[in-house]
Amino acid sequence: MNRNRSPRLAAVAIGVTVALAGAACISASNDKAGGSNLKVVVLTLADAEHDASGVEPFTDAVKELSHGALQIQVTLSWRQGDPQSEGGLIDDVEQDKADLGVAAIRAFDTVGIDTFQAMQAPFLIDTYALEKQVLSSDLSAKMLEGMSPAGLEGLAVLPGYLRKPLGLTRSLVSASDYRGARIGIIPGKVAEATMLALGAVPVAYNAPDVSSLDGIEAHVGVIEGNKYDQDATELTANVNFWPRASAVFINTRAFDALTAQQREWLREAGSQAASAGLSDLPQDNASPGDILCNRGLTVVSATDGDLSQLRQAVQPVYDDLERNAQTRAFIDEITAMRDEIGNAPDTVSACAGSSEPTKTTAVTPLDGTWEVSFTREELLAASTDPGEDIPANYGHFTLKFDRGDFEITAATAGGSESGTYLLNGNTLTITVTGGCCPGEVWSMVWSIYRDQLTLKGGIPTPLRVKPWTRVGP
Secondary structure, eight states, X not given: OOOOXXXXXXXXXOOOOOOOTTSOEEEEEEOTTSOEEEEEEEEEEEEOSSSSTXXXXXXXXXXXXTTTSEEEEEEOSXXXXXXXXXXXXXXXXXXXXXXXXXXXXGGGGGGTOOTTHHHHSTTTSOSHHHHHHHHHSTHHHXXXXXXXXXXXXXXXXXXXXXXXXXXXXXXOXXXXXXXXXXXXXXXXXXXXXXXXXXXXXXXXXXXXXXXXXSEEEEOHHHHHHHTGGGGOOEEEXXXXXXXXXXXXXXXXHXXXXXXXXXXXXXXXXXXXXXXXXXXXXXXXXXXXXXXXXXXXXXXXXXXXXXXXXXXXXXXXXXXXXXXXXHHXXXXXXXXXXXXXXXXXXXXXXXXXXXXXXXXXXXXXXXXXXXXXXXXXXXXXXXXXOGGGOSGGGSEEEEEEEETTEXXXXXXXXXXXXEEEEEEETTEEEEEEEESSOTTOEEEEEEEEETTEEEEEESXXXXXXXXXXXXXXO
8 A cells, every 4th residue: 555654854953951931032133224023932842852853843833834933942851860750841831940841641640630541541542543543533632621720731642652561571461471570661640550450560760771670661662762672571562552642732821921823823833743743653663673673672472362361451440540531431432433443453573583473374264356446535534644645545456365475456556565464363464575665564353244355453544445355266
């Protein structure tokens, strides 16, 4: 499946700044007659990260929308070295130490803001397709409203990568593997409750020292970047705790002091940054996973039974979250979306030489030739990604399965992709080796009824717009 890809904005190194915290800076340039021809309002933004790439789409959009009249000065590495830096950053913005902030949504319940907890419910949002759908709905706006009582105005929820278990001294595949294990988490009440429900000891950790831990929850990019894999036992490919989404917000007093036009620029910039982030999300974790494989990390998969036991073990977390009527309603909405998309978690590919099979070798119920046709309008009705709106993604398609090998051909637009597939119960995992997207891994749920093949999951939309019809061997 061809997709337009939005390039990631390059990180801009911004040093720790000394700014007028909590107050907007206004500057003016004078024309030759001595009159002012430009007034620039500069707002400060606190960011605990070490580079500005995460918040840069927002700050760039503010500058572009305002033609430079409103600008954001970012202070990086906020509260550097503090394991509680995210919660502390939120408090600092509340206390006017910065005008704006960006923080992972996992931290907001540590300062009494619980409206993001549904997105952190364990194993609920475990595909990028579902994260995209949740953040494309009105749920994110409803969650942002929960900041108001704390004196904050939410501007946007930015998507993030799925967090997985990395076993440092042991495997973290089944629920029993967690019992008594010291698991590193970034502070958040849901993360802490999840590890306790699994029988683990949650430990707030601060990168890069993880030497005292049995495992951590992290996304593959962090694992690769901090080299956590060097002394690790294995990464569990298809277990995803929650997404590392983040929120951009502003102190209400600073927000109210702006003009209506300036407030609109901030809101529109938040919307643009969220949309850019959604377009930039991967289909899965395959690429960082390949880097880890090349460095020798073992990648394993939980069985359907393991996944079921993990979900059962964290039921007390859901019982507690759902005591809050609003959180329960949010969870119900996300669950309905999940049921519609499919419930096979996104996975990283198994490493070469791993004990995990990467290809089916026997004849399967999928073997044969399948066809489907659909229009551009039908594609757009099923898609949440504007980048998929290209001619190669609609028309007539042929899909062939043959003992672990697959090929899909776009008969209308031309072109094909090929690779291998692995069948595990009702889960189908396709690894692309040829065509536009080599290295991509598509994990989906499949079902066949009267020679109609239905595919669901975090996969390219053309695979799931309509059921495929069997047309031959």
